[in-house]
Amino acid sequence: SYVLTQPPSVSVAPGKTARITCGGNNIGSKSVHWYQQKPGQAPVLVISYDSDRPSGIPERFSGSNSGNTATLTISRVEAGDEADYYCQVWDTSSDHQEDVFGTGTKVTVL
């Protein structure tokens, strides 16, 4: 089945930029969605279709997707951005369709 690999952790100082990668075979041909999950809470969609921001998500959150890597970028990082982040794709490349989540990245604001 399809595998999405993320770095376990990313550390960033307040006001700086955090980049979270999501690696997968030819992921650039798929639509990638990103979720933010704070401790004890359900995930929240922050990016859909590679780079679309849902209503209410700050412009500081952006996404890109090309080749074998999708990237979630958080600009001007704030303390409130500290959370786990997951990428997700709907894989139709095999004979069955399945949802796949990435391994997750913990973002720590220094």
Add this chain to the structure above:
Amino acid sequence: QITLKESGPTLVRPTQTLTLTCTFSGFSLSTSGVGVGWIRQPPGKALEWLTLIYWDDDKRYSPSLKSRLTITKDTSKNQVVLRMTNMDPVDTATYYCAHRSRSWWNYWGQGTLVTVSS
């Protein structure tokens, strides 16, 4: 306003069958394009997709768990039910139901922690 809420047992014994109910409001599962599914998360671990049912009763299952899962819907009650057979301690997790839009999950329930232990 779309809301979803999971309900069911918090403790199940090994080999038992888990039945969870997702009760939702703010949308109809008879509307074209809409889906509801289940995702779980073991303590301290990543999200894992389990299953999905669409408005037209089309169903999708995780290949690795397909033999143990059943998803059904009751449109009149605004409910989706997950059944998972032969529960094992490794199935201990928070189980979320969520609203599916196109290929992403845009609304989630609060989750329910299910512990599998004798």
